[in-house]
Amino acid sequence: MTENGVRNRQKNGKQSGKQNGVATHQEEKIQDEEFSVRESPLTSLLASSLHLRAIYHIFVVILLVLICDTVIFDLVESGKINIGLSIVAAGFGDVSRGIKLWLYDFCVVMSFYPLLVVYSWTGAISRKYPVLRPTVVLLGVIGIVAVEVAVAAVPVYELGKKHLELGSSVAVTCEMFRFMMKLVSVASACGPRCVNGNIPLPTFKHYVYFMFAPTLLYRDQYPRTKKIRWGLVVFHFMEVGAIVFYNCFLWERFIMPYWSDYGKEKTVEAGAVVRGMFACVLPGVISFLCGFYCVLHAWLNAWSEMLRFGDRLFYEDWWTTSRFSLYYRRWNRVVHSWLRDHIYLPLAPYFGRPLATFAVFFVSSIAHEVILALSFGFFYPVLLVEFGILGVIMVPLTATAGRRFPNVFNVIMWLGFFIGNGILWSLYPMEYFARRNCPPSENDSFFVPKSWSCPEVILKPNWSFQNPLSILFTK
Structure with missing residues (x-):
């Protein structure tokens, strides 16, 4: 579909929605899923608003201050400078093993295209002999399931047997899910073509392009920009590198001092745990914002520019919302669009909107938890509770009041x-260091948190509660 055709279709859809008063689910899907040439919201805001640019500069200054703090601390303590390189090296340890796992997944994904061509041949046979069509459809379903299992099995097995360091394992598991979601999109778009034979399969070149394009929805054509601005590509990748160091500095200066010794002593005071949690609130939010900017803005915009991918609306202005339903839609449009098209819309007509919404949250929260479990090397469903339970509860609570x-x-x-990220940045490091510092036990398990039993959290000796208002009534 050409760019003008996309715009006309969107315009006609909007006019129809105005005439009917309320758009149907299908109309909403058509209006929302079409691609057009557009910039990311922060790109437009940074170009037009000096105020937002000043906030961007504030984050840059914070990074520079953290660098100076690290340099001075290293010079005073050890007489050398590592500028956070030791944390980066530790976080992305055993890169070669991570690359091998990625190459395995990539080879499996590339092998799906010739399987798709073979399947189209069997579809041609089924058109001559309609009695074979149910069998051919069943073979197609079995084939895509087998390929999905092949993509996930080896990384899950390898990381479960011996997990990589945090940065490398996050990259491997995220890429694993990205490939699996893209395969679903290709299969749902091209599978019916193979059986019906009304539309030809995409070329291998376009198939490879889709595997690297910053979208999870397959289309035969995408709006493209006229040229590649390599200076912008370099700038965005520099931002990605800076944010990696940013998070390493936050880990080194705010997480390590509070939690690196957790589990070395048999007991720990409850007050120290509470202070540590509140100390992690601000760095947790900064890391949350930096992670959003790094992945959904800098990284995706860099790849969009290299691939001349025109539609860069990877997110919307989620920071201004007052309803959690809007936040979940705007926070990550790339994943949200896939969940909508391949889970919500197929389920809603048969099981109703509430159950379809629950299925979306369930699949998304499980995927996030699998990434964290394989990355950390233990199952600790803190994010699952915050996102999959509390987040779901907040959707109806803020629907009207928001x-x-x-x-x-x-x-x-x-x-x-703020509170949620402070908890995440506390409980996961507590469990991580408890498993490293506490002595081994026969009760140790991948699924049972060790920080619950080691160390023992106690109140301060001779602690007692004093009413702060009592001073007003004395004398």
Whole structure:
């Protein structure tokens, strides 16, 4: 579909929605899924707003201050400078093993295209002999399931047997899920073509392009820009590198001092744990914002520019929302569009919107938890509880009230981000270091948190509660 055709289709869809009052699910899908040439929101805002550019500069200054802090600390303590390189090296340890796992997945994904061609031949036979069509369809389903299992099995087995360091394992597992989701998109778009024979299969070149394009929805054509701005590509990759160091500095200066010795002593005071959790709130939110900017803005925009991919609306202005339903839609449009097209819309007509929504949250939260479990080397469903349970509860609670009191509920949403990220940046490091520092036990398990039993959290000796208001009534 050409760019003008996309615009006309969107325009006609909007006019139809205005005439009917309420758009149907199919109309919403058509309006939302079409691609057009457009910039990311932060790209437009940074270009037009000096105020937002100043906030960007504030984050740059924070990074520079953290670098100076690290340099001075290293000079005073050890007489050498590593500028956080030791944390980066530790976080991305055993890169060669991670690359091998990625290459395995890539080879499996590339082998799917010739299988698709073979399947189209069997589809041609089924058109001559209609009695074979159910068998051919069943073979197609079995084939895509087998390929999906092949993509996931080896990385899951290898990381389960011996996990990589955190950065490398996150990259491997995220790429594993990305390939699996793209294969589903290709299969759902091209499978019916193989059976019906009404539309030809994509070329291998376009298939490879889709595997690297910053989208999870397959289309025969995407809007393309006229040229590649290599300076912009370099700038975005420099941002990615800077944010990696940014998070390493946060880990080294705010996480390590509080949690690196967790488990070395048999007991720990509850006050120290609470102080550590609150100390992790601010670095947790900064890391949350940096992670969003790194992946959904800098990384995807760099690949978009290299591939001349025109549609760069990877997210929307989620930071202004007062309803959690809008936040989940705007936070990551790339994944949200895939979940909508391949889980929500197929299930909603048969099982209803509430159950389809629950299925979306369930699949998404499980995927996030698998990534964290394989990355850390243990199962600790903190994110699953925050995202898959509390997040689901907040959707109906903010549906009406968020419209009536947008400012209040935007504050509540940000309060949830602060508290939630502080908890994540506390509980996961506590469990991580408890498994490293606590002595081995026969009760150790991948699924049972060790930080619950080692060390023992106790109150401060001779601790007692004193009413702070009692001073007003004395004398």
